[in-house]
Amino acid sequence: MDLINIVATLIKIILLFAISLTAVAFCTWLERRGAAWIQGRRGPCRVGPFGLLQPVADGIKFFFKESFVPEKSNKFFYLAAPILTLTIPFLAMVSIPFAENLYILNHEIPMRIARFDSGILLVIAFTGLEVYPVMIGGWASNNKFSVLGSLRAASQMIAYEISMGLALLSMILVYGTFDMNEMVRFQEKWMWGCFINPIAALIFWFSIFAETNRLPCDIPEGESEIVAGYHLEYGAMKFALFFMSEYVAMIMASALIATLFFGGYSLLPGFSLVEKGIVALFSIRSEIVNHNLFIIFQLLSIFLKIAFFMFVFIWVRWTLPRFRFDQLMDLGWKILFPLALANVLLMGIVSYFFIYR
Amino acid sequence: MVTKTLNVSRKHEIKEKFYLIAVLQGMWITLKYFCRGFFLWKSYTINYPEEKRNYSQRFRGMHFISYDENKIENCTACYLCQTVCPAECITIIAEERDPLKNPSGVWKEKKPKSFDIDALRCCFCGMCEESCPKDAIKLSRNYELATRTREQAIYNLDHLKREVKGRG
Numbered sequence: 001m002d003l004i005n006i007v008a009t010l011i012k013i014i015l016l017f018a019i020s021l022t023a024v025a026f027c028t029w030l031e032r033r034g035a036a037w038i039q040g041r042r043g044p045c046r047v048g049p050f051g052l053l054q055p056v057a058d059g060i061k062f063f064f065k066e067s068f069v070p071e072k073s074n075k076f077f078y079l080a081a082p083i084l085t086l087t088i089p090f091l092a093m094v095s096i097p098f099a100e101n102l103y104i105l106n107h108e109i110p111m112r113i114a115r116f117d118s119g120i121l122l123v124i125a126f127t128g129l130e131v132y133p134v135m136i137g138g139w140a141s142n143n144k145f146s147v148l149g150s151l152r153a154a155s156q157m158i159a160y161e162i163s164m165g166l167a168l169l170s171m172i173l174v175y176g177t178f179d180m181n182e183m184v185r186f187q188e189k190w191m192w193g194c195f196i197n198p199i200a201a202l203i204f205w206f207s208i209f210a211e212t213n214r215l216p217c218d219i220p221e222g223e224s225e226i227v228a229g230y231h232l233e234y235g236a237m238k239f240a241l242f243f244m245s246e247y248v249a250m251i252m253a254s255a256l257i258a259t260l261f262f263g264g265y266s267l268l269p270g271f272s273l274v275e276k277g278i279v280a281l282f283s284i285r286s287e288i289v290n291h292n293l294f295i296i297f298q299l300l301s302i303f304l305k306i307a308f309f310m311f312v313f314i315w316v317r318w319t320l321p322r323f324r325f326d327q328l329m330d331l332g333w334k335i336l337f338p339l340a341l342a343n344v345l346l347m348g349i350v351s352y353f354f355i356y357r
Numbered sequence: 358m359v360t361k362t363l364n365v366s367r368k369h370e371i372k373e374k375f376y377l378i379a380v381l382q383g384m385w386i387t388l389k390y391f392c393r394g395f396f397l398w399k400s401y402t403i404n405y406p407e408e409k410r411n412y413s414q415r416f417r418g419m420h421f422i423s424y425d426e427n428k429i430e431n432c433t434a435c436y437l438c439q440t441v442c443p444a445e446c447i448t449i450i451a452e453e454r455d456p457l458k459n460p461s462g463v464w465k466e467k468k469p470k471s472f473d474i475d476a477l478r479c480c481f482c483g484m485c486e487e488s489c490p491k492d493a494i495k496l497s498r499n500y501e502l503a504t505r506t507r508e509q510a511i512y513n514l515d516h517l518k519r520e521v522k523g524r525g
Contacts (some may be wrong), residue, residue: 038387040394
């Protein structure tokens with residue numbers, strides 16, 4: 001690994017952090033503003049133009065609040081949980097490709113941070129870890145309500161992990177690879193994964209809601225039954241980390257859905273025409289510049305896809321009422337799990353007879 | 358006592374049991390509302406301190422005492438409002454009016470020495486306004502009643518005799 005690759009990796013890490021955290025700030029704004037629009041209200045509109053600086057004001061408030069640690073809590077795990085909860089979704093984003101390889105100074109730079117041949121396994125591993133900070137945080141803060149919240153979170157996340165994994169498995173059967181770049185190329189060549197395997201897309205989509213604790217399944221948080229949920233004893237910036245991690249996990253999940261089911265960084269319909277038009281307009285001859293321009297359009301299309309799925313997260317949150325706990329478990333174990341199993345069998349047959357014949 | 362439960366069977370069509378269609382209908386409705394807010398900037402709420410809602414003429418807000426053209430209050434301290442007040446928030450102390458300070462032939466021999474309304478007790482029923490024979494005490498349309506201290510919420514005669522245009 002030479003110097004350019006190291007520098008490029010560092011730049012990519014910084015860019016990923018900067019872009020995702022800015023997107024988180026924007027998302028908290030859109031969450032509140034979108035909720036207001038859906039409910040016919042105004043929403044935050046005082047701080048800055050259209051209230052866009054509201055997340056900054058919130059951040060300043062969080063920084064200057066008193067940071068306390070409950071006396072009877074387990075100090076180490078209490079402080080470790082908010083750190084872990086923000087780290088893990090970022091780690092899962094490491095192997096998601098955002099474009100084809102970029103060529104700069106005769107160097108090939110992959111547009112993902114870590115080059116794994118089996119990137120999807122890394123993503124599964126880290127999304128599986130997402131349940132731990134919730135459990136640790138709830139347990140270490142030594143409060144019965146937060147323990148109840150973390151118990152609910154654990155049972156829900158584990159229940160949906162299974163159907164999510166099975167939906168992923170059926171997609172892996174279709175694509176025949178663990179490499180996420182290859183998956184995207186497959187979808188470019190054939191069609192988007194959601195058209196090949198709509199049932200898996202639906203199961204995965206719903207399981208993601210349960211995994212990220214978003215609203216139709218936000219059982220871990222409940223103001224009426226348990227005071228707040230697993231982050232009850234957390235205040236100031238430590239709570240803000242939990243809050244941000246939810247949005248980072250949403251971004252990660254959106255990127256994952258976009259990559260697996262909606263063509264990843266393959267261009268949105270119409271973009272290839274625009275790209276060709278720009279090439280013709282400026283009469284670009286250089287092969288490398290042409291390729292890099294193509295990559296910019298790929299980045300644009302995956303960002304648009306992620307933005308759309310983030311919007312759907314918010315949209316669904318303010319549309320659907322939440323599930324009762326037993327309903328959620330029924331749906332997870334009695335409907336989605338058998339459906340996902342049957343779907344794996346179906347996709348095995350389909351991929352054996354139609355795709356890899 | 359034995360409680361009996363009765364299970365009412367509701368017949369659902371398959372379309373209803375398959376909740377996704379209902380979910381999509383709901384999503385469509387919220388999308389419509391989202392677009393209304395996003396593109397047309399329509400909302401049912403207002404930017405409160407800058408814009409204010411226009412309440413009806415019959416709205417009952419902060420009290421005031423009307424006065425004639427010589428700045429002499431119409432109140433004759435007849436105690437009717439104090440008597441009728443269900444919350445007992447009106448306290449009037451009457452005194453005799455100086456006839457020399459009573460120009461333009463308005464004949465009011467009594468006047469309130471002090472007229473206190475405890476707005477924290479008041480239930481804004483408007484019965485004082487109804488009972489007043491001189492149309493002196495009235496309820497304005499001002500609904501911004503917040504004060505910094507409890508003492509400020511007890512309106513004295515000076516406060517009640519403020520200028521209120523129309524009904525405020």
